[in-house]
Amino acid sequence: MAHFRPPESKREQFRRYLEKTGVLESLTSVLVALYEETEKPSDAMDFIKQRLGLSGPAPSEAEVVRLELMELQQQYEHLLLENGDLKYRLLQYESTQDDGVTE
Incomplete structure (x- = not known):
């Protein structure tokens, strides 16, 4: 009897793509750093941009x-x-x- 395997969903494909390219790891580390901040920044987006190196x-x-x-x-x-x-x-x-x- 052959095992039926449903086609991989687009969501799962995208999640694996994000893992493969390191995006999930980067975002996780930034969010963990934000979580561990004793004094939360007034602008979380600026904090994230700065940590990702996106801030001008x-x-x-x-x-x-x-x-x-x-x-x-x-x-x-x-x-x-x-x-x-x-x-x-x-x-x-x-x-x-x-x-x-x-x-």
């Missing part, structure tokens, strides 16, 4: 970087103008030197 920079850090970027862009534009001015002055100087040599 803090808003204050992002603002500092944004301000630094603006300052560097201004410096860059200033240096471009200065470079253009110096190139122009160099060309004028070289042309006066050439005029002096031909005389």
